[in-house]
Amino acid sequence: MTSPTISQIGEISLIDDIRKQFSQKLRDVTVGIGDDAAVIKPREKYLLLTTDMMVEGVHFDLRFITAYQLGFKLISVNVSDIYAMGGIPRHVLLTIALHKNTPAEFVHMLMNGVKDAMTLYHAVLVGGDLSSTQDGISLSATLIGYAGKYILRSGAHVGDRIYVTGSLGDSACGLHVLKKMKRTVSLNKKNARGSMHSFCKKLGAMHGGPARSGLSWKIVEPLVRRHLMPEARNPQKFIRDATAMIDISDGLLIDLTRLCNEGSTGAKIYEEKIPVSIEMKKAAECLGIDPLTLALTGGEDYELLFTARQGKRVSATCIGEITESQRVIVNASGKERPLSVGGYRHFQ
Amino acid sequence: MTSPTISQIGEISLIDDIRKQFSQKLRDVTVGIGDDAAVIKPREKYLLLTTDMMVEGVHFDLRFITAYQLGFKLISVNVSDIYAMGGIPRHVLLTIALHKNTPAEFVHMLMNGVKDAMTLYHAVLVGGDLSSTQDGISLSATLIGYAGKYILRSGAHVGDRIYVTGSLGDSACGLHVLKKMKRTVSLNKKNARGSMHSFCKKLGAMHGGPARSGLSWKIVEPLVRRHLMPEARNPQKFIRDATAMIDISDGLLIDLTRLCNEGSTGAKIYEEKIPVSIEMKKAAECLGIDPLTLALTGGEDYELLFTARQGKRVSATCIGEITESQRVIVNASGKERPLSVGGYRHFQ
Numbered sequence: 263m264t265s266p267t268i269s270q271i272g273e274i275s276l277i278d279d280i281r282k283q284f285s286q287k288l289r290d291v292t293v294g295i296g297d298d299a300a301v302i303k304p305r306e307k308y309l310l311l312t313t314d315m316m317v318e319g320v321h322f323d324l325r326f327i328t329a330y331q332l333g334f335k336l337i338s339v340n341v342s343d344i345y346a347m348g349g350i351p352r353h354v355l356l357t358i359a360l361h362k363n364t365p366a367e368f369v370h371m372l373m374n375g376v377k378d379a380m381t382l383y384h385a386v387l388v389g390g391d392l393s394s395t396q397d398g399i400s401l402s403a404t405l406i407g408y409a410g411k412y413i414l415r416s417g418a419h420v421g422d423r424i425y426v427t428g429s430l431g432d433s434a435c436g437l438h439v440l441k442k443m444k445r446t447v448s449l450n451k452k453n454a455r456g457s458m459h460s461f462c463k464k465l466g467a468m469h470g471g472p473a474r475s476g477l478s479w480k481i482v483e484p485l486v487r488r489h490l491m492p493e494a495r496n497p498q499k500f501i502r503d504a505t506a507m508i509d510i511s512d513g514l515l516i517d518l519t520r521l522c523n524e525g526s527t528g529a530k531i532y533e534e535k536i537p538v539s540i541e542m543k544k545a546a547e548c549l550g551i552d553p554l555t556l557a558l559t560g561g562e563d564y565e566l567l568f569t570a571r572q573g574k575r576v577s578a579t580c581i582g583e584i585t586e587s588q589r590v591i592v593n594a595s596g597k598e599r600p601l602s603v604g605g606y607r608h609f610q
Numbered sequence: 611m612t613s614p615t616i617s618q619i620g621e622i623s624l625i626d627d628i629r630k631q632f633s634q635k636l637r638d639v640t641v642g643i644g645d646d647a648a649v650i651k652p653r654e655k656y657l658l659l660t661t662d663m664m665v666e667g668v669h670f671d672l673r674f675i676t677a678y679q680l681g682f683k684l685i686s687v688n689v690s691d692i693y694a695m696g697g698i699p700r701h702v703l704l705t706i707a708l709h710k711n712t713p714a715e716f717v718h719m720l721m722n723g724v725k726d727a728m729t730l731y732h733a734v735l736v737g738g739d740l741s742s743t744q745d746g747i748s749l750s751a752t753l754i755g756y757a758g759k760y761i762l763r764s765g766a767h768v769g770d771r772i773y774v775t776g777s778l779g780d781s782a783c784g785l786h787v788l789k790k791m792k793r794t795v796s797l798n799k800k801n802a803r804g805s806m807h808s809f810c811k812k813l814g815a816m817h818g819g820p821a822r823s824g825l826s827w828k829i830v831e832p833l834v835r836r837h838l839m840p841e842a843r844n845p846q847k848f849i850r851d852a853t854a855m856i857d858i859s860d861g862l863l864i865d866l867t868r869l870c871n872e873g874s875t876g877a878k879i880y881e882e883k884i885p886v887s888i889e890m891k892k893a894a895e896c897l898g899i900d901p902l903t904l905a906l907t908g909g910e911d912y913e914l915l916f917t918a919r920q921g922k923r924v925s926a927t928c929i930g931e932i933t934e935s936q937r938v939i940v941n942a943s944g945k946e947r948p949l950s951v952g953g954y955r956h957f958q
Contacts, residue, residue: 298694299660312647346646397745404752
């Protein structure tokens with residue numbers, strides 16, 4: 263039995279379903295989905311506002327990502343911007359443009375992904391807009407967050423240490439793996455491991471990896487997951503010490519450059535200190551890609567890059583320090599070279 | 611000389627231009643465009659949140675609308691939702707997805723339209739996202755507004771009078787005219803009148819209108835303007851008396867039905883009381899369309915539909931009253947028929 267399309271279901275019943283799925287009574291949401299606008303009663307001094315778009319063929323490829331993962335990622339990407347300001351995500355507005363022949367099941371799974379991500383981040387859907395489109399899918403979310411105080415990109419001082427959360431390059435490496443696989447993968451079911459195992463072995467052998475130690479799903483899974491269903495990093499553990507902060511969406515080098523530009527500072531970072539996961543290193547080597555390049559220029563990690571005064575105990579990886587003006591990277595032999603900015607650019 | 615494309619200009623300088631064009635210091639905007647999120651300090655008890663999308667080939671056709679008009683309309687459409695809640699528009703976030711071969715001049719004009727509309731409504735741009743797309747243009751705006759008190763769709767009581775602002779069907783009639791013209795028109799320059807005059811005469815004659823009294827640009831202009839550059843209606847004059855309110859975006863009948871559904875009421879409206887402009891009546895007759903049908907079912911007027919207690923002096927047109935349960939329309943001879951809902955539906 264094939265799933266009916268959204269043109270068979272119709273716009274009104276589609277919106278009704280979403281409205282039911284997301285109806286909640288909450289103290290700070292006076293009026294939720296369904297009127298001309300939502301009404302909220304802010305409960306903190308500052309409100310944070312951000313919006314991020316995901317366009318088919320540009321930000322995602324449905325050969326690699328499922329509707330559920332897409333919905334989850336759309337929310338994470340926006341939450342990451344709120345976290346990068348030191349805030350707490352709260353209210354979500356969605357715009358969804360879909361072709362009329364889209365299966366209703368696709369919308370259902372998309373909204374499940376949106377919902378699961380919102381539950382994870384304690385965010386609530388308060389409104390949105392649904393449209394047909396003649397071509398590919400286009401999604402956007404606006405996220406409204408709270409902050410008692412906020413952290414700008416521009417707050418770094420000379421001498422501050424530079425930190426990153428998690429490990430870098432995992433998402434870009436995961437995308438390379440997906441491009442080899444040319445299909446979507448399930449990240450929720452335990453049986454995924456079995457079905458993936460033979461592929462990973464093949465991938466290992468294909469690229470001349472030692473047959474016995476070929477890539478296992480255990481190695482590939484966290485990379486692919488980081489790309490398809492990134493979880494935004496909550497900065498609460500180090501927020502008191504952070505002087506400047508940005509999320510790494512376009513690659514470490516480009517986002518560090520942004521942070522330096524906003525604060526009119528330089529930076530010195532050390533290749534050896536860049537946190538790289540064992541999984542990423544293994545997979546990258548197997549695929550014949552330089553792990554360091556992935557870690558420095560790979561986008562969509564959604565880790566946090568921040569600075570803190572020297573001498574603070576910070577639970578993140580220190581990768582260097584803020585300097586007067588020059589921006590350099592130091593290699594293992596102690597040799598410096600200027601930071602050259604890579605990363606994705608729209609319209610190029 | 612042809613305008614360079616946005617791929618020649620590049621994403622970063624495009625964003626820089628926009629950032630410069632919209633940079634303002636304002637008391638309630640602590641951090642504007644340029645960081646991970648904007649920071650605002652709300653100055654009223656309630657915040658209103660709404661988002662609306664405009665997709666090429668669905669909401670607009672670049673054969674009929676200019677980039678400037680499109681930018682203006684995108685803001686008006688969103689402001690209309692804030693006004694329909696009784697609020698004051700304030701902060702705007704934009705998402706813009708464009709093909710890389712789009713002329714930079716197009717983006718410039720689009721942002722000029724956005725800016726002029728925002729000036730009209732005293733709104734400010736605080737953030738957004740810019741993306742490439744493989745196909746048509748996709749735009750969305752999120753509008754954050756203030757309200758000391760707000761007006762829902764659901765507040766109408768039996769016996770309340772039903773009102774509309776302005777006149778209905780002008781936008782739909784303007785779209786019919788544009789579809790005949792098959793080209794964009796300038797609405798800002800005085801010389802537009804001259805260049806349009808012969809077309810309008812032809813249009814009048816074509817449809818068998820009396821040659822001497824054929825359509826003039828003076829008749830057509832307000833209709834076309836209502837469609838291309840609608841101005842949202844500020845409800846301040848009657849806000850104290852309004853018990854329920856909605857903006858007419860999908861046609862009077864569909865939006866009145868929504869208002870009745872939310873309040874679980876009926877409605878009785880009178881054909882003869884529906885406000886129709888002289889221009890619309892003339893143009894519709896000339897085009898062979900029934901003016902009443904346009905007024906009842908034509909979308910995108912962005913007039914306000916609201917209810918107020920009987921006996922109030924309200925500066926808008928009374929078209930009927932709220933009843934217990936049945937929804938009917940009364941014709942000139944006093945004959946009732948049920949309201950049958952038309953209007954645009956996505957995915958059909």
